[in-house]
Amino acid sequence: MTFTFQSEDLKRDSSKKISHHLFPLAMEEDVKTADTKKAHRVLDHEKENTRSICLLEQKRKVVSSNIDVPPARKSSEEVDMDKVTAAMVLTSLSTSPLVRSPPVRPNEGLSGSWKEGGCAPSSSSSSGYWSWSAPSDQSNPSTPSPPLSADSFKPFRSPAQPDDGIDEAEASNLLFDEPIPRKRKNSMKVMFKCLWKNCGKVLSTAAGIQKHIRTVHLGRVGDSDYSDGEEDFYYTEIKLNTDSVADGLCSLAPASPSQSLASPPTFPIPDSSRTETSCAKTDTKLMTPLSRSAPTTLYLVHTDHAYQATPPVTIPGSAKFTPNGSSFSISWQSPPVTFTGIPVSPTHHHPAGTGEQRQHTHTILSSPPRGTVSLRKPRGEGKKCRKVYGMENRDMWCTACRWKKACQRFID
DNA sequence: CCTATCGGACC
DNA sequence: GGTCCGATAGG
Structure with missing residues (x-):
């Protein structure tokens, strides 16, 4: 737990550089009240220690730029x-x-x-x-x-x-x-x-x-x-x-x-006898590089990101995504198989082969600007994983929500 | 490439 | 205050 706490300190201090002359004991409470966003994270990390440690490592790298332990x-x-x-x-x-x-x-x-x-x-x-x-x-x-x-x-x-x-x-x-x-x-x-x-x-x-x-x-x-x-x-x-x-x-x-x-x-x-023993270790790792690149013929849904990487509950349309028995009534429109939300390349629709001519197809249809303003897609108004499950059940969110991406489970 | 995180813009 | 794009890092 001290890790979490400390990482928060690191992050906050490095980003804001506010002078705190507070007692060290009072700091944790201070963190939780003053910085609500981080406080949520604190709660999260208190649930999983390993993640907090990793996060700590990361924060440390952010703070100390070039010292690598x-x-x-x-x-x-x-x-x-x-x-x-x-x-x-x-x-x-x-x-x-x-x-x-x-x-x-x-x-x-x-x-x-x-x-x-x-x-x-x-x-x-x-x-x-x-x-x-x-x-x-x-x-x-x-x-x-x-x-x-x-x-x-x-x-x-x-x-x-x-x-x-x-x-x-x-x-x-x-x-x-x-x-x-x-x-x-x-x-x-x-x-x-x-x-x-x-x-x-x-x-x-x-x-x-x-x-x-x-x-x-x-x-x-x-x-x-x-x-x-x-x-x-x-x-x-x-x-x-x-x-x-x-x-x-x-x-x-x-x-x-x-x-x-x-x-x-x-x-x-x-x-x-001492140091070089660890360094001179040559592990022979024989791995064929073709592990996962084999493109099988049928990809059902291929969004431009694989954010929906097998959430714990796949299609929550009617089923059991209430952990505590509390009843939600979410309005689930459609199973996510078709998925036409994002105006990206239209090649999703053609199941036909020869995906090689996609650059020919999406000359005009694909989202243009790239250099100008962001042109976001209209944000979904429905409930997202965050609202449905809450912060305390964050591991039940879809991957996209966990990564602060567009929700893949409750698509609008 | 992919997965994962996160700042911050946007609503 | 939530959503999510885009940058970024690590594998």
């Missing part, structure tokens, strides 16, 4: 590794005093109104996510607090503690994929944290951490200088400035070549 990161091993490392980073950071009484900034609500996020990220009031970036402040004396436009664009979060691992990772991507490319300070301090179980050693140099892992964990005492790259697997970088954890997570995603991290020059190892 590569789906390649989702290989099975790496997901596990991400979880593990993220959890370790989290725990190690949480031991440090992160919510250490942040000063209540006077213009906290007003500061980030322009798409940068309403709440100041260093404030502890917002959510657990902000606490991730909080310890960077205390560890970096140079910039105690980001002065203005604390870049992370995520003004409101549900106050619930993030408890799901996958959701958390996803949300953190959401949180940070926008601000990451924006602010890069030079005064970052990169640390390297050992990810070995129960270790958590943090060193300041990559060589140091590698050596530590080699000697301590991998047990390579003799050739302590030789590195086959396996150590890389066991440590991560921690940026000790503003967005430490984001970088930590980012560095964990092995596909991303650590864009601006001051990556230590120790990674040219051709070790293929």
Whole structure:
């Protein structure tokens, strides 16, 4: 549910860019009242989670234009590794005093109104996510607090503690994929944290951490200088400035070549044990391309779009489309087989063969203008799926209605 | 190509 | 406030 909520925030903020200095708790209610259209969507999405997640992905792409979180990161091993490392980073950071009484900034609500996020990220009031970036402040004396436009664009979060691992990772991507490319300070301090179980050693140099892992964990005492790259697997970088954890997570995603991290020059190892395994997967998918293109002779109804793609109830003329027993009396004129509503190409009528001369036929009859005004067809006055079924039964709508197209079930 | 979504014009 | 065109994205 938080996803839905958040996606709505994303959408609304990106589109309208209104400054909200509201409490994060009150936001959901605010969304529902202020934006009724979106509120309907909220209701919809609350019914189906998967769609909301997909929608979230989409919204995120809209908002953040060019940062792509590569789906390649989702290989099975790496997901596990991400979880593990993220959890370790989290725990190690949480031991440090992160919510250490942040000063209540006077213009906290007003500061980030322009798409940068309403709440100041260093404030502890917002959510657990902000606490991730909080310890960077205390560890970096140079910039105690980001002065203005604390870049992370995520003004409101549900106050619930993030408890799901996958959701958390996803949300953190959401949180940070926008601000990451924006602010890069030079005064970052990169640390390297050992990810070995129960270790958590943090060193300041990559060589140091590698050596530590080699000697301590991998047990390579003799050739302590030789590195086959396996150590890389066991440590991560921690940026000790503003967005430490984001970088930590980012560095964990092995596909991303650590864009601006001051990556230590120790990674040219051709070790293929970790990242390349997922990428080098070549699935042999033998598919004949003639799957569905075979044009059989009889197409009954061929509208210019296939919006009527098998609704749950095909012809509702008399039958049972009342889910709850409430009686509707819709006026259904004709079965949709003939379908002459739209003045498109007249070739629908001829069942005769040789459809190849259609461009000869519809020279004049087809809808002309194309360059001028829209020339819509007269809108149907009858009840549409939306009215008949209502928003709550949206999955009973015809496909066209679901897609905001001309209704195919209750044609006028 | 197709399916699906959505902004926004139109009523 | 509903309908639905047109643009658009992803497969």
